[in-house]
Amino acid sequence: MSTEAWKELESSLNTLPGSVSDAYEESKVSMSEIFSDDELLLWGKEGLAIGTQTVRSWEAAIEYFNVSAMVVKSLAFPSFMQWARCGTHLSQDAPSLASAFFSVSPSIVTNLRPQYIPRWVGLGRGLYKGTWKSGNLASKFFECSPELVRNLPFWDVEIFASLLESISGKSYEVAADCLDLGTTVLPAMGREREVFLSMLRSLTDTSWREVKSCLEIVPKVAKDVEDMQIGRFLKLGEKLAKSGMKDTSRFMADGTQALSGVQPNTHGKILDLCETLVEVEYDAVQPFLKSLETVLAGITIIQLDQWFQTGLNLIKENKEAGLAFFKIESNTSESVLKTLSSSIDLDVIKGIVTLYCTALTGQDIEISNSQELVDKGIGWVDESWASTDGTQVFLPAVVDQYDDKQSNFSWFKVIATHQVGRLEFGSFEFEFDTEAKVFTNRRVDAEKAQAEKLTKLGQPDEVGNVRTYTDIGKFLNLFDETKLAFDIFTVMEDCRLDYLIKTLYPGIKASTKQVQEDAILKRPEITELPLKEAMIELLIRFSLDQFNDLKVPEEYEDVVITLANLVHTLGNSESTVEDSAEATIRAYELISKVINETKPEEEWKDEDLEDQLEDFDEDEFESLVEKMQQSLEMSGEDGEGDPYDSPSPVEYRGDFKPEMVQLISKLQNDASEPGENQPLSQEELEQLLQETDELELDAEQGEIDAGMFAAWVENIMKEAGMPPPEGEPGDGQSPVLSSAEEEGELEAQEPKTYAYDEWDFRAGDYKPRWCIVKEKTLEEGEQSFYTEALNNYSGLLAHIKRQFELIMPETWRKTYRLVDGEDIDLNAAIEAISDLRMGVPPEDKIYWRRNKVERDVAAVFLLDMSASTAEAIDEGRQNSDDTDAPDDPVEYMVWLRRRREGLTRRNYKRIIDLEKESAALIIQAIESIGDQYGIYGFSGYGRENVEFYVIKDIDEPFNDKIKRRIDKITPLHATRMGASIRHAITKLENKDATTKIMFLISDGRPQDRGYSREGVEKEYAVHDTHQALIEARRKNIIPFCLTVDKAGHDYLKEMCGDMGYEVLDNIWSLPERLPMVYRNLTK
Amino acid sequence: MVDGTRSEPKEYAIEEFLIKEKPYYKPVGDEEDLFNAAYNQHIPLLLKGPTGCGKTRFVEYMAWKLGRPMTVVKKNGAQSKANEAQKQIPLVTIACHEDLTASDLVGRYLLDAEGTKWIDGPMTRAVKNGAILYLDEVVEARKDTTVLIHPLTDHRRVLPVEKTGTIIEADDRFLLCISYNPHYQSALKDIKQSTRQRFISVEFDYPPVDVEAEIVFQESGCTEDEAMSLARLGEKIRHLRDSGLQEGASTRLLIYAGRLIKEGITARRACQVAIVWTLTDEPELQRSIEEVVSSIFE
DSSP: OOHHHHHHHHHHHHHSOHHHHHHHHHHHHHHHHHSOHHHHHHHHHHHHHHHHSSTTTHHHHHHHHHHHHHHTTTSOHHHHHHHHHHHHHHHHHOHHHHHHHHHHHHHHHTTSOGGGHHHHHHHHHHHOOSSHHHHHHHHHHHHHHHHHHHHSOHHHHHHHHHHHHHHHTTOHHHHHHHHHHHHHHHHHOOTHHHHHHHHHHHHHHHOTHHHHHHHHHHHHHHHHSOGGGHHHHHHHHHHHHHTTOSOHHHHHHHHHHHHHTSOGGGHHHHHHHHHHHHHHOGGGHHHHHHHHHHHHHHSOHHHHHHHHHHHHHHHHHOHHHHHHHHTTOSHHHHHHHHHHHHOEEHHHHHHHHHHHHHHHHSSOOEEEEHHHHHHHTSSOOOTTSOEEOSSEEEEOSEEOSSSSHHHHHHHHHHHHHHHHHHHHTTGGGOOTTSOOSSSOOOHHHHHHHHHHHHHHHTOTTTTHHHHTTSHHHHHHTTOSSHHHHHHHHHHHHHHHHHHHHHHHOGGGHHHHHHHHHHHHHTSOOGGGSOHHHHHHHHHHHHHTTOOSSEEEEGGGHHHHHHHHHHHHHHOOTTOOHHHHHHHHHHHHHHHTTSOBOOOOGGGEEEEOOGGGOOOOOHHHHHHHHHHHHHHHHHHGGGTTBSOOOOOOOOGGGOOOOHHHHHHHHHHHHHHHSBTTBOOOOHHHHHHHHHHOHHHHTTOTTSOOOHHHHHHHHHHHHHHTTOOOOSSOTTOSOOOSSOOOSOOOOOOOOSTTEEEEEEEETTTTEEEEEEEEEEEEEOOOOOSHHHHHHHHHTHHHHHHHHHHHHTHHHHTTOEEEEESSOSEEOHHHHHHHHHHHHTTOOOOOOOEEEEOOOOOOEEEEEEEEOOGGGGSBOOTHHHHHHHHTOOSSHHHHHHHHHHHHHHHHHOSOOBHHHHHHHHHHHHHHHHHHHTOEEEEEEEEESSTTOEEEEEEEOTTSOOOHHHHHHHHTOOOOSOBOHHHHHHHHHHHHHTOOOSEEEEEEEESSOOBOTTSSSTTOHHHHHHHHHHHHHHHHHHTTEEEEEEEOOTTHHHHHHHHHTTSEEEEOSSGGGHHHHHHHHHHHHHO | OTTSOOOOOOOOOGGGOOOOSOOOOOOOSSHHHHHHHHHHTTOOEEEEOOTTSSHHHHHHHHHHHHTSGGGOOSSOTTSOGGGHHHHSOOEEEEEOOTTOOHHHHHEEEEEETTEEEEEEOHHHHHHHHTOEEEEETGGGSOHHHHHHTHHHHSTTOEEEETTTTEEEEOOTTOEEEEEEOGGGOOGGGOOOHHHHTTSEEEEOOOOOHHHHHHHHHHHHOOOHHHHHHHHHHHHHHHGGGGTTOSSOOOHHHHHHHHHHHHTTOOHHHHHIIIIIHHHOOOHHHHHHHHHHHHHHOO
16 A cells, blocks of 8 residues: 555546545545445546546546446446546547446446446447547537447447447438437337348448438337337348448338338238349339329228239330339339229129028029139039029129129129029929910920920930930930030020029129120120021010111011010010920920021011010911921021031120039039939930030030049939949049048947038038947056146145135125015115105115125037147246246255256156146036036047047046046047047036036147048048037027147138137146136026 | 198097997918917917017907907897997007016006006006907916916906905906017916916917018018028027027018118119118128028129
């Protein structure tokens, strides 16, 4: 201890302005308590060194002394001196810098590790370039440092500082502004900060001015862009900045603006597109984002893809065109948008259309995409057309006929109504022997005539046999030219439907009219057609309600007028499908006698028939037929004409295949009721298909080869549910429908087995008796598990029991002051009497009653015993225990011992173990309040083997056996939840309880072998389970699903719908959570 | 009232309420004969059917009809015209609900200036006065009230009143008639077999289209075409009963729509407010029904 040294120090200090030594003296008092004398001396000397660096550095020295006492609390002596020396260096550079450094130090050293201090000071010094302005910036950096250091990791601070440094090379003002902004903005950012900083980094190279604007804009980004996507958005910005885009901030601002204008859940999708675009042409990203709001106002996010692709292809070929496209400054862009925005997707309106059709027909109509019907491979081929096969209505996937949505929807409605009309007005219910309502019966005569003719030709009734399998076929068989007859029948039937729809649904009359008019515009020119086809075309025009402005061949004017009258007469609200058939016979009689040849222009005349329409007259018709027959015979040999071609169909009417529909439904009937009718053999079916005109129409491109027929036949038989044709294994004709599922119902034969239906979401119907549930009582194991579980959870158990016991009194409360009750409430009665004495009207509520809301609960717990429950629960808990090791030595010992015990007893815990423990706890809890309950486990493999294990049957009283059974709960096979739930429902259903609850405790989604056809098992399983839960609810059972699968949110929402479910984030909370949820549910 | 004088609200004692005007009722099947027969034979009736299909109206109609002089066969001719009202059969209607207690029906002691006083409940009054007692939506009532009607509905035809310690014999004209809606009956609210099997059951459903059209036409005063369209709409909507709708559109709702149309509300709007929005809150279902409405009505 040298007093010399002290004296020298103090006298030197005295040479500095007086306030320095004041500060020194003041500080020394507290410093001396911490530092040894030697250290204290060094401390003082450093202060002197600081004060003497430059002329004004004494100010820094004062700060040094002032803050020392505070700084020393966080730093040990060596670090402290290191810190002080940093200050000395700073004051050498600029005293003001050192002052700033010292003054913020107390608040910074608490947050910054000592070894970082020099680096931090280095950052500040880096900013100082010897000028006054740079000094200001550096001081400012120090001032902001505590804020930055407290909230950012140090390396981020470093990046930020280096960023500032490069900006300060250009402008100190901007750098200072950035510093301010950064201090407020950066700490608020999460993990996107890194991306953001790296984006800023790349900006300083290209356009440094943007940094500030970006800092300004980024809080808005964080607010408006979907959280998960912020990082990607910023990365995109960085990419753009790197590729040389000048105004990144504009991009950020516009982009944010654009994204804020659309649904947050679409941000990811949009950024996907942006990322694609940035690879192709980065200039287009900004226009794209800018247009986004306008674009998405018209179209859906799914359609956006289509629009975007068009633009992308365009920009690859021609940049300017592409840019204009994304700016929506090109016709292509607008027209694509228009088509997309006005088009109607079947998927979007499917629900509405389904209900609409169901309402109209009263049948359970399924609406499907036409493509599906084509895929069935049973004769329908055009996927863009509407059709129906009798139970389903097939509609085109997209309608974009018109420029506005309303018209497109109307169109959809017209075609849907038309198809449904076939069902509602019985197009497929044609019966050969049923009398028509409007026309007289000519079918019988025609049948006789045909039979005679065949006999004459020497082939009596042979060919007709197969064809007459269906009524429609029998009818069409009356004609020589069946194709012509079928075309006429189609027109007639469609005409009848249109008439009925217009009369019975006046509301869509206008739309139907519009659609008909549009259809007329698309019809071919009549005069160009050969006469037979022209006649059909005229029929179509009539059916479309066009009776005026027609071209009519002069030679057959009377035929045309008769046909017009025929169509006019068919338009009657009484007319049935048999009337269409009768009309067909009449029209055929006439048209078949017309020679199919083209006529020159001058032999056609204009005709308006609308005002001359009259009812069809049978006598006139007959004389006309006579006349034509004669002229036909007179014209003699050349009366053949061109071969007849079917007319181009009317689009909105879709495909009409009555014979196929009747065929399939008849085959189905025959297949399900064997014995009555001999179903067709495959050969017969094949022959039939070859004869029918409905398939011929579709195979215009070429000859139908035999293989195609075989495939059709097979598919149709499958559709009809007939056994597949025997033999011919591997003949190469693979059916279009795959037969992955084993078909057939199951029967519960053994005792304690039960058959349950299963829901097929694709068919929208149950598969009858599809699953066999085998109920078994679980074997007994050791009782120790049960007691051990209770011991382990003794604390929790006490808590749960208390909670449960609290429920009881709530149910036996007396209610006072009632108008009526068990007995007189004395208090109220006395009050009433005294009121009476006083002449005041008495209160009449003078009774009490015991509240008779008895607790009446029956519950069933279903435990998942699938193989996956054997999974060890991840060691997360153990790890967290490591870090949570208590500081207190006594506690630590306890903790350690407990851990060791745990480790020796069981190395890991499985999900099933927790399920078992939960079962033990819930038993204790429920026993305390006396609800009825059952505990079951379920597993199984395949639908014929759903295992249902009884741990405690709902009627069984609680006993030691049950305790032992719990031990035997083990992971087994798969999970077919639906069937198990249904069995549990049966158990609960028989219980007479006010509240019925079904708990499902699982560790994952339902899955089982052969749940359904490949590809849809997951959906199938989820849908079936959902349906089972709905069944439960219909039976007044409250279902509740508790899952420990963290991915459970994905499918549980779909599976449970609005029914209760909970996903446990922490598996360990299961034993605690289960009783609590139960309590809340039954309260 | 046009003349400015306020008409007094009409108030009747519950057992004196008579159906004076002939209520409009269009029989669909043989329900009228069945009711007559059951009335003559003192067999209580259980009317089943969905809401708004005419159960209550039917009971009113029958009460009126049975009250006509020609059906009063047991009264001797000496009774004068002044007693006309006596011959008529009062109708006591009670809408059942969960809190309906036995004493709400039978009667209770009330306090007055002198002490307690017994007041007959509506059921007691109906029994004493020989009214038709109509318990609407009987499944809603508490179980103890349904047991009350047991002695009334078998050969005894008596009403024991516990609190007063008396037994009341039912008047000869007394008839018990209950109704319930099997559609929203749940397992919990089913009628007990012991109760059920004291009644003959008449099932009601919405009438066929043409009959319903006539009813709507008669009741609402809209045109026949409109009535027909409404009836057809009703039929279409009922097709949706299994597809999300709990109940089909009742005849009552169709009549409401018809009345609105008569008042000049456009048909589509009338159907929207009277039918679509009343039936369901589910947007997709609403939209679907609206599409049906817009197809049927211009």
